[in-house]
Amino acid sequence: xxxxxxYILSFADDEHLMGQQHIEWIGVAPFLEEDLAFSSIGxxxxxxxxxxxxxxxxxxxxxxxxxxxDALAYRRPADHYRSSAFVEFGTTNWAEALVRxxxxxxxxxxxxxxxxxxxxxxxxxxxxxxxxxxxxxRRHGDALLDTLLHESNTDARTRIVQALDNLAPMLxxxxxxxxxxxxxxxxxxxxxxxxxxxxxxxxxxxxxxxTNLDPSTGTPGDGQRLTRSEAFAPLMSRMCEVLDLDPQAxx
Amino acid sequence: MxxxxxxxxxDGKDEFRHAGALDAANAELALVMARESYARRAEGNLxxxxxxxxxxxxxxxxxxxxxxxxHRHHDGKAVAARRKELREKQDNRDARENxx
Numbered sequence: 585x586x587x588x589x590x591y592i593l594s595f596a597d598d599e600h601l602m603g604q605q606h607i608e609w610i611g612v613a614p615f616l617e618e619d620l621a622f623s624s625i626g627x628x629x630x631x632x633x634x635x636x637x638x639x640x641x642x643x644x645x646x647x648x649x650x651x652x653x654d655a656l657a658y659r660r661p662a663d664h665y666r667s668s669a670f671v672e673f674g675t676t677n678w679a680e681a682l683v684r685x686x687x688x689x690x691x692x693x694x695x696x697x698x699x700x701x702x703x704x705x706x707x708x709x710x711x712x713x714x715x716x717x718x719x720x721x722r723r724h725g726d727a728l729l730d731t732l733l734h735e736s737n738t739d740a741r742t743r744i745v746q747a748l749d750n751l752a753p754m755l756x757x758x759x760x761x762x763x764x765x766x767x768x769x770x771x772x773x774x775x776x777x778x779x780x781x782x783x784x785x786x787x788x789x790x791x792x793x794x795t796n797l798d799p800s801t802g803t804p805g806d807g808q809r810l811t812r813s814e815a816f817a818p819l820m821s822r823m824c825e826v827l828d829l830d831p832q833a834x835x
Numbered sequence: 836m837x838x839x840x841x842x843x844x845x846d847g848k849d850e851f852r853h854a855g856a857l858d859a860a861n862a863e864l865a866l867v868m869a870r871e872s873y874a875r876r877a878e879g880n881l882x883x884x885x886x887x888x889x890x891x892x893x894x895x896x897x898x899x900x901x902x903x904x905x906h907r908h909h910d911g912k913a914v915a916a917r918r919k920e921l922r923e924k925q926d927n928r929d930a931r932e933n934x935x
């Protein structure tokens with residue numbers, strides 16, 4: 585059970601923190617409609633995180649109340665999280681936020697495919713539910729990137745390529761398998777290792793951005809997602825800013 | 836950039852209705868942004884976005900009617916008044932016949 589819990593938690597934590605990062609753009613995205621679209625996409629990711637946290641609570645044999653989900657989402661010690669540096673990294677650079685959104689959703693689709701026919705049926709059901717929203721997320725990222733890369737001035741392209749240079753090395757953290765993933769695959773919960781997505785991810789990035797990345801760029805590490813990046817603590821403190829004002833308050 | 840008008844249609848026999856407008860760099864971005872601005876709460880299940888430049892539009896003077904053509908305003912008031920008058924005449928006649 586620990587391997588299964590760990591596996592779902594790593595996906596849930598990525599979804600949660602990615603959603604949170606997108607939502608931070610509300611009010612400051614480059615234009616009004618994108619303000620709405622990007623934070624709405626962030627809410628979708630939070631919705632996926634809730635569905636996955638509910639599965640974790642099920643494994644823990646804990647009633648999935650709002651309080652229990654909040655406790656899991658916001659109140660664990662840092663070393664209990666299984667998120668990747670890719671989603672922990674905070675940025676105020678819109679090009680980085682956009683490129684990360686595209687890469688994250690491209691990888692997310694591949695991760696859902698790994699569990700689309702999972703032997704753990706509740707996970708396969710969540711994968712199905714997430715798929716329709718993800719199709720829109722990818723179309724949104726593509727529409728913006730198509731325009732900025734092909735219909736805009738060279739400044740837009742330069743910024744996007746720079747953002748990709750900064751983010752591509754972090755791809756490895758997003759594709760880093762949680763502990764005991766081999767058991768998950770043996771049990772038929774996932775069809776292959778998340779690390780095996782690396783080649784497809786690099787190919788997709790090259791096609792999207794017209795780059796020719798070194799095939800070893802962002803190679804998945806073997807840290808089993810056990811350590812948090814430097815960006816985790818500041819992100820957590822932003823996320824819990826209101827909660828921390830009065831930890832005893834009933835929400 | 837162009838301005839796009841957004842129309843939504845709900846399920847069933849409802850017609851497309853104007854939902855709003857937005858500026859976008861191209862049609863695909865207009866569609867993607869309109870979805871989140873106007874339809875993220877399932878306000879419709881079909882959507883059109885139309886470049887405002889593609890709308891064949893009139894100006895006000897083209898539509899201004901002449902004031903002296905009341906026969907085109909067949910709002911039914913004249914007919915209703917005539918019917919009421921006839922109905923009352925008939926009622927009066929009936930009343931007289933009942934008295935005699």
